[in-house]
């Protein structure tokens with residue numbers, strides 16, 4: 001038994017070994033500093049360094065969050081019936097059209113930050129490539145997030161995306177699942193990409209007069225806390241402004257919940273997947289990484305693209321703790337919505353209730 005297990009492990013390991021032996025033949029790049037298996041990727045090392053230092057400031061902050069959101073808003077612009085180029089950079093090149101779409105609220109600020117880098121490196125990368133590279137690098141700023149592949153060679157975009165393809169926070173779950181389903185995402189994949197991304201996210205535009213309002217207690221950690229926070233009982237706005245369409249005040253002061261996130265967490269089609277990610281860091285990271293990689297290839301022919309994943313920095317290991325309930329809250333405050341699995345037991349944070357700080361805005365620094 002032990003022998004046969006060892007033998008099958010060896011048999012399985014052999015092909016992997018030869019693949020990795022092939023893949024480690026790195027040669028020095030013309031810069032004399034970096035090395036790459038594929039010399040075509042050498043030109044990207046300075047781009048990655050520039051993004052890391054000068055766009056993201058080496059942190060999982062507003063600029064990194066914005067770059068990740070841009071990945072989605074560019075890529076989802078494709079439909080089997082209406083057309084569109086998917087992950088083609090059209091949101092940058094045809095911004096005069098795409099920024100008029102209501103769902104792209106706030107993308108103007110993201111393009112103000114990312115756009116100059118796209119222009120600076122226009123002779124190295126197409127806008128579609130650049131947006132996906134920036135998204136992959138943004139994830140390497142966020143502890144717990146996966147290191148995802150990056151492939152290069154997306155052609156220049158040829159037209160703006162048709163309107164109406166980017167989901168909005170007040171859409172119902174039927175229409176959200178249908179929109180993602182059209183481009184090949186299962187309900188479970190939708191939960192992974194939406195929940196995972198919104199674990200490092202906040203609202204800069206949809207909450208009146210406020211910026212950087214986090215979606216969970218830990219917006220600079222890619223963790224599973226969002227899957228808890230979104231399931232807490234909501235409360236009404238207490239600031240006299242009232243909830244806007246598509247959002248609700250939450251039980252965690254300082255955060256805001258998108259209606260679509262709240263519904264995904266509770267809908268019979270998605271609630272069990274949503275709950276399944278609570279405290280399952282590596283499952284989330286893997287499923288999210290696969291989902292974002294799939295987004296990055298929408299509308300593209302993968303076989304025509306060159307694998308430059310080797311330029312993507314290492315992931316930052318998860319440093320946070322287990323997901324917890326906010327001070328004073330118990331499992332009774334969770335609106336558990338999966339009939340087939342018990343909600344996992346969680347510790348309650350000690351001390352008096354706190355308010356989650358806003359995410360500092362990139363334009364502040």
Ligand code: HEM
Nearest residue numbers: 065066068069072106167168169197201202203204205206
């Ligand atoms: C049902 C699908 C989705 C809806 C309705 C949705 C909606 C929103 C909204 C309304 C915001 C706040 C915008 C603002 O006020 O500035 C937001 C932020 C964000 N979204 Fe989504 N989203 C969805 C899916 C995704 C996906 C699939 C990704 C990435 C893979 C993503 C990444 C982000 C990020 C990173 C932010 C934070 C941006 C920042 O903090 O600057 N979202 N989303």
Ligand SMILES: *[C@@H]1O[C@H](CO)[C@@H](O)[C@H](O)[C@H]1NC(C)=O
Nearest residue numbers: 170171172173174175176178
């Ligand atoms: C969901 O939204 C779509 C589009 O607005 C609408 O046609 C449909 O009737 C809604 N479905 C439900 C179940 O509310």
Ligand SMILES: CC(=O)N[C@H]1CO[C@H](CO)[C@@H](O)[C@@H]1O
Nearest residue numbers: 233234235236237242243248
């Ligand atoms: C307008 C609104 O959202 N009202 C809600 C306030 O909170 C109570 C109790 O949770 C709800 O029943 C109301 O619908």
